[in-house]
Amino acid sequence: MRKTRLAAFFAVLLLALASVVAIGCGGSDETTGGGGGTTSEGGSGEPLSVGSDIPYPPFEQGKPGNYTGFDIELMEAIAEKMGRKAEFQDTSFETIFRDVQQGKFDAAISAATITEEREKAVDFSNPYYLSEQALLVAEGSPFKELKELEGKTVGVQQGTTGQELAKEEIGGAEIRPFPEGPDAVNALKSGTVEAVVIDAPVAQNAVEKSGGVEIAEKIPTEEEYGIAVAQGETELLEEINQGLKEVQEDGTYKKIYEKWFHLEPPKAIFTATHEAE
Amino acid sequence: MSEFFHQYFDFTIMGDHFSEILEGFLRNLLLFAVAVVLALIFGLFLALLRQLPGKKFMPLRGITIAYIDVFRAIPLLIILFLISGGVPYLEFLPKDIRIPHWFGQPDPFWYAVVALTLVYGAYMAEVYRAGIEAVPGGQVEAARSLGMSHGQTMRHIVVPQAVTKIPAPMLNEMISLLKDTTLASVIAYSESLLLGREVLAETFNSSAVMLSGLMFLVVVLPMARLVDYLIKRNQGKITRGAHIEVA
Numbered sequence: 001m002r003k004t005r006l007a008a009f010f011a012v013l014l015l016a017l018a019s020v021v022a023i024g025c026g027g028s029d030e031t032t033g034g035g036g037g038t039t040s041e042g043g044s045g046e047p048l049s050v051g052s053d054i055p056y057p058p059f060e061q062g063k064p065g066n067y068t069g070f071d072i073e074l075m076e077a078i079a080e081k082m083g084r085k086a087e088f089q090d091t092s093f094e095t096i097f098r099d100v101q102q103g104k105f106d107a108a109i110s111a112a113t114i115t116e117e118r119e120k121a122v123d124f125s126n127p128y129y130l131s132e133q134a135l136l137v138a139e140g141s142p143f144k145e146l147k148e149l150e151g152k153t154v155g156v157q158q159g160t161t162g163q164e165l166a167k168e169e170i171g172g173a174e175i176r177p178f179p180e181g182p183d184a185v186n187a188l189k190s191g192t193v194e195a196v197v198i199d200a201p202v203a204q205n206a207v208e209k210s211g212g213v214e215i216a217e218k219i220p221t222e223e224e225y226g227i228a229v230a231q232g233e234t235e236l237l238e239e240i241n242q243g244l245k246e247v248q249e250d251g252t253y254k255k256i257y258e259k260w261f262h263l264e265p266p267k268a269i270f271t272a273t274h275e276a277e
Numbered sequence: 278m279s280e281f282f283h284q285y286f287d288f289t290i291m292g293d294h295f296s297e298i299l300e301g302f303l304r305n306l307l308l309f310a311v312a313v314v315l316a317l318i319f320g321l322f323l324a325l326l327r328q329l330p331g332k333k334f335m336p337l338r339g340i341t342i343a344y345i346d347v348f349r350a351i352p353l354l355i356i357l358f359l360i361s362g363g364v365p366y367l368e369f370l371p372k373d374i375r376i377p378h379w380f381g382q383p384d385p386f387w388y389a390v391v392a393l394t395l396v397y398g399a400y401m402a403e404v405y406r407a408g409i410e411a412v413p414g415g416q417v418e419a420a421r422s423l424g425m426s427h428g429q430t431m432r433h434i435v436v437p438q439a440v441t442k443i444p445a446p447m448l449n450e451m452i453s454l455l456k457d458t459t460l461a462s463v464i465a466y467s468e469s470l471l472l473g474r475e476v477l478a479e480t481f482n483s484s485a486v487m488l489s490g491l492m493f494l495v496v497v498l499p500m501a502r503l504v505d506y507l508i509k510r511n512q513g514k515i516t517r518g519a520h521i522e523v524a
Contacts, residue, residue: 158475183463192376
């Protein structure tokens with residue numbers, strides 16, 4: 001009798017344990033599914049995986065798991081409006097559009113200018129930033145304009161609009177493409193290149209953080225930055241556009257912009273739209 | 278699967294960019310040619326320093342061993358960054374040495390030459406050492422008892438025999454060096470990988486990068502076969518030698 005009771009006790013215990021494990025598993029599935037809910041109000045969507053080429057301060061910077069910057073904070077705010085949580089992955093800029101198209105990420109935000117060439121690979125959201133290029137030179141440098149650098153050595157970041165601009169404007173210069181923006185700025189500081197053509201905010205950041213360099217000229221390029229998604233992801237694109245509109249309307253956009261650029265956002269950005277091709 | 282082939286083996290893209298990738302690859306070969314000669318000389322120099330006899334040369338031996346250890350331990354990529362980013366700041370040097378443009382080559386070329394020479398000099402010193410240590414001790418003893426100095430013994434007896442024992446491992450180091458010339462792309466030296474990545478940024482297609490890889494394959498494969506042949510020939514010699522001794 002005693003023995004059977006003991007056996008029954010263990011059987012019940014085992015059953016209880018098994019059900020706890022089963023519930024536990026089911027429960028944890030639910031929590032991962034609603035993971036966005038912890039940071040965004042009423043979030044129930046899947047996490048939104050976002051690719052970005054980090055570092056590119058002040059657009060993207062920081063260490064894995066703790067990324068920050070204009071793009072990052074803006075994307076987090078947009079994702080929150082969408083009821084999802086943005087999860088960032090560091091990637092290389094040259095392959096970022098291909099990776100989006102192949103579905104490695106849901107979206108990419110990486111200070112990427114909307115161009116026809118890129119539009120062939122991915123679809124872009126409405127512009128979230130209007131950009132200028134800057135000619136960065138060493139402090140006290142005699143160079144004041146891009147044109148004066150004909151025949152000189154000019155650093156750029158590989159695969160960026162700055163590289164295209166340099167190729168077009170000063171074809172006779174030796175253009176050195178560096179893998180990352182900071183590498184180009186370092187080459188400028190060490191004197192191996194005479195100037196760097198790079199996005200204006202990146203140049204501004206280098207002036208503030210690194211010193212020894214100054215912006216000689218700002219070159220308007222009518223560049224608009226967009227968030228990239230895979231072609232045909234119309235619904236996701238609409239959600240992102242809607243989220244962007246909401247953060248622009250409720251003042252979040254302005255707050256993030258001023259935090260990172262120490263400037264007021266240009267008025268044109270609030271009305272800028274882009275038709276995905 | 279077809280997407281994979283399209284991404285890496287698009288022959289139209291390879292054809293369109295063939296001449297520029299080839300031009301980049303020739304820059305890889307140029308970098309290799311200069312660096313390999315310097316590294317072979319520097320490596321032998323290090324190996325000989327390491328063999329200096331007696332108490333008198335102990336500090337020099339110690340420094341050499343420390344150098345070889347340090348440069349074998351630090352990744353080449355980091356040495357490359359250190360030299361290209363650091364040397365321009367050494368203001369006590371004249372500008373032509375800090376930012377060299379000798380023989381019409383841009384400064385990243387020379388930084389890469391220096392980095393490759395420093396690191397592969399250390400690797401090759403170890404290969405030379407293996408060769409030197411493989412020369413039978415009796416050879417040295419015989420030379421010294423004939424009245425040769427340490428230097429004469431090294432020059433006329435040890436080194437000539439040592440180098441015949443190491444062509445295979447040395448060729449392996451050379452193959453590595455050739456492939457490592459692509460690392461110079463990170464300091465903006467326009468070699469084939471950098472140009473291939475530029476095509477990638479333009480077209481979102483990796484075929485030009487793959488093309489650069491194929492060019493390496495074409496050059497390295499014969500080198501690898503040569504290594505195998507040399508190893509085989511060397512083994513043949515040893516066995517034949519043993520046979521003669523028995524007879």
